[in-house]
Amino acid sequence: xxxxxxxxxxxxxxxxxxxxxxxxxxxxxxxxxxxxxxxxxxxxxxxxxxxxxxxxxxxxxxxxxxxxxxxxxxxxxxxxxxxxxxxxxxxxxxxxxxxxxxxxxxxxxxxxxxxxxxxxxxxxxx
Amino acid sequence: xxxxxxxxxxxxxxxxxxxxxxxxxxxxxxxxxxxxxxxxxxxxxxxxxxxxxxxxxxxxxxxxxxxxxxxxxxxxxxxxxxxxxxxxxxxxxxxxxxxxxxxxxxxxxxxxxxxxxxxxxxxxxx
DNA sequence: CTATATTAGCGAAAGGGTTCGCTATTGACG
DNA sequence: CGTCAATAGCGAACCCTTTCGCTAATATAG
Numbered sequence: 001x002x003x004x005x006x007x008x009x010x011x012x013x014x015x016x017x018x019x020x021x022x023x024x025x026x027x028x029x030x031x032x033x034x035x036x037x038x039x040x041x042x043x044x045x046x047x048x049x050x051x052x053x054x055x056x057x058x059x060x061x062x063x064x065x066x067x068x069x070x071x072x073x074x075x076x077x078x079x080x081x082x083x084x085x086x087x088x089x090x091x092x093x094x095x096x097x098x099x100x101x102x103x104x105x106x107x108x109x110x111x112x113x114x115x116x117x118x119x120x121x122x123x124x125x126x
Numbered sequence: 127x128x129x130x131x132x133x134x135x136x137x138x139x140x141x142x143x144x145x146x147x148x149x150x151x152x153x154x155x156x157x158x159x160x161x162x163x164x165x166x167x168x169x170x171x172x173x174x175x176x177x178x179x180x181x182x183x184x185x186x187x188x189x190x191x192x193x194x195x196x197x198x199x200x201x202x203x204x205x206x207x208x209x210x211x212x213x214x215x216x217x218x219x220x221x222x223x224x225x226x227x228x229x230x231x232x233x234x235x236x237x238x239x240x241x242x243x244x245x246x247x248x249x250x251x252x
Numbered sequence: 253c254t255a256t257a258t259t260a261g262c263g264a265a266a267g268g269g270t271t272c273g274c275t276a277t278t279g280a281c282g
Numbered sequence: 283c284g285t286c287a288a289t290a291g292c293g294a295a296c297c298c299t300t301t302c303g304c305t306a307a308t309a310t311a312g
Binding site for chain 1: 245
């Protein structure tokens with residue numbers, strides 16, 4: 001698994017689309033990403049080729065039009081970005097980040113229940 | 127308070143130093159940031175001037191050598207970066223981030239206790 | 253099959269961040 | 283003071299990402 005990998009903003013947007021809809025065409029990705037912004041279709045195609053180069057996505061060109069799929073999972077990306085964030089602004093303390101997110105976000109009752117369960121599990125490491 | 131503000135990597139490193147030691151000199155910042163890397167002192171000075179321009183830091187030039195202090199708080203920066211992260215890779219769900227950080231990080235017993243307390247407080251909104 | 257539209261590829265330029273060399277200013281020390 | 287060292291300032295180069303125009307290849311419509 002790639003160790004330190006930091007997708008750029010545009011790359012993240014595209015990955016977001018591909019996580020939701022694996023096997024999307026360039027056109028579909030373009031429409032999804034630039035629903036409101038107006039960027040040229042070429043830009044999206046170019047970004048796809050750059051990401052292909054970097055190995056962030058895979059292309060299936062046995063079909064027409066070609067389709068794309070992410071090779072990095074959402075989970076891996078989350079992990080990489082969270083640890084980067086923790087390292088850089090939370091002095092390496094993941095729990096500090098947790099506290100922060102908990103108090104500033106608005107978790108629902110269900111969220112709280114889930115987190116409580118997780119906490120309980122963590123308290124009995126065994 | 128500045129709404130969307132995203133310090134770059136180098137800027138974050140410098141802010142990190144200033145949060146720990148407000149009123150540091152350019153030399154001190156340089157030494158702290160580039161303890162292992164070898165960058166030119168001019169680079170640090172230039173970055174400071176850029177950050178000054180952007181309003182991320184403040185300069186006291188009544189003293190010699192001049193000293194610098196962050197104008198953005200660590201807390202604000204954390205908030206801004208966390209919400210950016212949540213939005214981009216956690217589909218807007220802060221609790222999803224919490225779960226992720228909790229299970230991948232290694233919280234200490236004390237961390238868990240604190241989080242538990244916070245959770246309990248959240249359960250009794252009132 | 254031909255014409256038209258859509259998809260694909262690529263080089264180059266634009267844009268922003270980072271780096272540094274060079275010069276000017278200020279401070280320390282004899 | 284005069285010299286040498288450290289601090290401060292600035293433009294330009296450089297690097298990486300993003301953008302697009304232009305051309306080629308492929309699909310679709312008539």
